[in-house]
Amino acid sequence: MADKPTSGDSRSVELQVVVCELADEHYGLDIARVFEIIRHQSITPVPRAPVFVKGVINLRGRIIPVVDLRCRFAMPETEPTKETRIVVAESGSTRVGLIVDSVSEVLMLQLAAVEPTPEVAAGADSEYLRGIAKLGDRLVLLLELDGLFDVEEQNILAGAA
């Protein structure tokens, strides 16, 4: 894990992303930080966990915390559907499962096509957005995985929730 790829690698001109849907918005996750994508499964809630942590799941014997991205982004929560997926990714140094409405495709993005997050949209949550990529008439918001949780939240996740 010494030379794990970081999402801020400026040398590459392309970025391969996993595109997920969340409330009709498209979000892109750096594929180098995604371990796997699994179907929604039963989640064991953990007492006193932060509200966005839905609980823990068993991933081939490893127990990982699961975060509801809708909840994280203050979107209305929904019941899981057939399309619901859990994207297992690395945030900071923690392996977490991220619940998304669905996963649509894997895209190769030219970094040149990525624009910084506009001021208006940025707001308080801008640290978890790397930028916005325009693909035809679609907008893909690039998630900054390391910015998803603040330090304290990272600790809570690493510590189990």
Place this chain on the structure above:
Amino acid sequence: MRLTFDLEPGDDRLFTDESLEQIERIEQGLLDLEHGQDPGVVNEVFRAAHTLKGSAATIGHRRMAELTHAMEDLFGAFRSGTLSELGPFADILLATIDVLRALVAEVKEGETLTDAPEALTAELRQLLSTATAAAAARSSAKPAPMARASIPAPPAPSPATALPAAESPPGADLDERPEDGITNIAVAPLIQRLLSDAPAGLEPRSLFVCRIDPTSEWQAVRLLQLVLEVEETGALAGSVPGRQEIESGLGSSLLAILARGRPSELTELRRRLASIDDVVSVEMVAAPLSPGQVDSSEMACSVDLYGPAESAPITASRSDDRPGAGSPSRDGRQAEPGAGVGGLPAGDRAAAVSERMKAAQQTIRIDVSRLDELMNLVGELVVHKTRLQRSAQQLAIRLGEDPLARQAEEDCQQFARIAGQLQDQVTGLRMLPIETVFSRFPRLVRDLSTKLDKDVQLAMEGKETELDRSVLEEVGDPLSHLVRNAIDHGIECAEERRAAGKPLPGTVRLTARHADGRILITVEDDGRGMDPAGLRRVAVERGLMTIDAADAMSDAEALRIIFTPGFSTARVVTQVSGRGVGMDVVRNNIERLGGWVDIASTPGVGTIVSLSLPLTLAIIGALLVKSGTRACALPLTGVVETLRVEPKAFGRVRGHNVLTLRNRVIPIEQLDSALGDPPRPFATNAKGFVNLVVVRSRDTEMALAVDAFVGQHEIVLKSLSGVTGQRRGLAGATIMADGAVGLVVDIAALLERSASVAAKSAAVA
């Protein structure tokens, strides 16, 4: 200032592990030497110091290399007999050990942790030169503990057999050996082995005998360089020591290389070999075509072959497969005189070393995290095994006598058996002998008895008893506490023992053994013992209990008073123990591991404390329950009983539900709300009863209300990582039979949080 070392990232761990191993070896050796001298041990500490010095120098840890060098010199002088006693140096050497540990830690931390080594190095050197001078002046050495003095010559390790002095008897007087303590071994057997290992063709071959500066820190590197240099030219036909031996550190300052070609064709190669740093000389001769033809006169050089001599005689287990190296007395074949007769035992030894090397290669170091990962996967496999079995059974039921279903069921059983064996094996991998913990006690006992001026000996039994790493890590501190207590409070001072007619020294005995699938560890002393009446009195004086309560206790119960928080019987609070925090912490820690502590004592005779612990923490017996939406596992060690009670039978104390059970008042709480979920009404079963699990930790009890009992199972405890789990009253998680995650409750932590509430309720009742 940030320290940097010549290490690849990640190699610091390897360096640390290996160095600590050597340091421990030296420490153990020093302690052993205090009880009587043994040349084997002397050799071992010397070798360990030498290895340590080498690795410190390799990574460029100058301060550590110098300190170990000074230490090695001291051992060397002792080994060669220049120094007659180590006794006077014991304290400073042990202090050196401690500083070395700090120096090793510097590699990991990357900063200076101790400023002691420079002064200590100087002091060791000074002491050595003073002692050497004194020894030279003294005509005869007096026998003393730790003295080498009267030499029961080490059982002929590898006789000093420098050719042609082949008649030199085995076990020749050690003091006639060279000053540096290096045993001389003829090169002939080495060549014999080389030739017999590399069978002759018809092509001409040449033999290089290379000598490296024995004081070089880079011996192994130079040896390898030499071999590789020859290998690059494509001429390499063999070498002794071989490349693998060199890489595993078995080489020393001499190397024999067999190369293809006539000596006349290889002069350039020889020049190149000689130009390698630290190479003192390179001799070249035409090699004979068969082992029997070694002309020893040409090879009549005495050399340090395998480094410091083994002390115990190593007898080769197979002498028949090395025609040139076998002992003539054993295989009946008399080698030609001068063809290495004198060196034959050394040839045996070479064979033995290569045997040992093979054995060494059969163990490997594995990162503990990989074992844990393996354990994880096996746990998962076992879970899936259960599911598969269930599916196969259902298939059989649905399809009736269908042969395929039958086959599936049989295959499943076979699979289950293998998975079970795999689980046993993997669990076994994590087992370590308790020696890894016991090994710290000789030093502890020595230091403590010196500090308290008591005469104490330590006896240990069952060091080889194995238990899981997870338990091993936790058991060290409680045991240290008990050993300290035994010396501080148990063993009397010398006058008191003499007056009582008790033997000197006093004995602290540590034993470990397996019993009923658990490990039983005892700490026993033959000291003053404990007086139940005295304990009762002190407990009352300190306000820990009423006189009536104290009187009502049996003697056995009275002894357990020492586990009460805030209790200490030490008349004076010593530096060592006796602040009244000891025993309750011990008990707490042991119980947290799912173990228990027993104590027995007879005034004037001694005390014995027994710890019973599970062999592993990774797999525990648990009561599985449903609480709210999830499954929870309650470790059986904390479960007292399960009950079904009608809610109307509950009592109320200050707004808390309580249960009166056999005259005890026990608070009732919903399991999930005890863990931190919002409170909710009790769930009842069809008959209107509430399911309760009575749990206990220390003296606190609580009844946990759960939605349903699921059953009793062995579960694999998995970390929720970090200590957060404990704070939440969770010990970890486990994978249930259906693949979902269940939470494992830390009963002790859960009750600790509720203890105040419970105490209040009980007090009111």
